[in-house]
Amino acid sequence: xxxxxxxxxxxxxxxxxxxxxxxxxxxxxxxxxxxxxxxxxxxxxxxxxxxxxxxxxxxxxxxxxxxxxxxxxxxxxxxxxxxxxxxxxxxxxxxxxxxxxxxxxxxxxxxxxxxxxxxxxxxx
Numbered sequence: 863x864x865x866x867x868x869x870x871x872x873x874x875x876x877x878x879x880x881x882x883x884x885x886x887x888x889x890x891x892x893x894x895x896x897x898x899x900x901x902x903x904x905x906x907x908x909x910x911x912x913x914x915x916x917x918x919x920x921x922x923x924x925x926x927x928x929x930x931x932x933x934x935x936x937x938x939x940x941x942x943x944x945x946x947x948x949x950x951x952x953x954x955x956x957x958x959x960x961x962x963x964x965x966x967x968x969x970x971x972x973x974x975x976x977x978x979x980x981x982x983x984x985x986x
Contacts, residue, residue: 864889866959866977874953874984880946884959884977891940892917897967900933900944902955903979910955914967915942922967949984957982 870882884898891898900912913923915933923931927946935942946953957980960966960973 864961864975866961866975868957868959868977868980870957870980870982872981872983874949874982875986876950876984877948880944880949880953880982880984882944882957882959882980882982884942884944886940886942886961889961891935891942892937895963896961897922897964898935898942899960899962899966899971899973900957901960901971901973902953902957904952904955909971911967911969911971912944912946912957916967951984953982954984955982956980 865887867885874880894917896917897914899914901909903909913931913933915921915935921933930947932945959977961975962973966973
């Protein structure tokens, strides 16, 4: 059974860079055909796909966030990381990492496995 666990700061100041890490157990981030995604849900709103990194290391980003996003991976630690720069209070949300096929990448966010999520608040 694949398990995903998000980690990172719960509070970030405006204009800073948010960095979150997803640690994967029970499966390899280089396993063929999988997409490893970041999704967020702001308070009172629906889920929003942020971006994905594939088993081969290719990145796919939401067009609305692309200029501020970087997703990378550390295969030796079986982790992948989200960096979101120049954050504002509008970036306050529960952030979750997830795993699935190609449908886990994009607005459908139809993922098979999910982390429990971590609350990130942007405030001075």
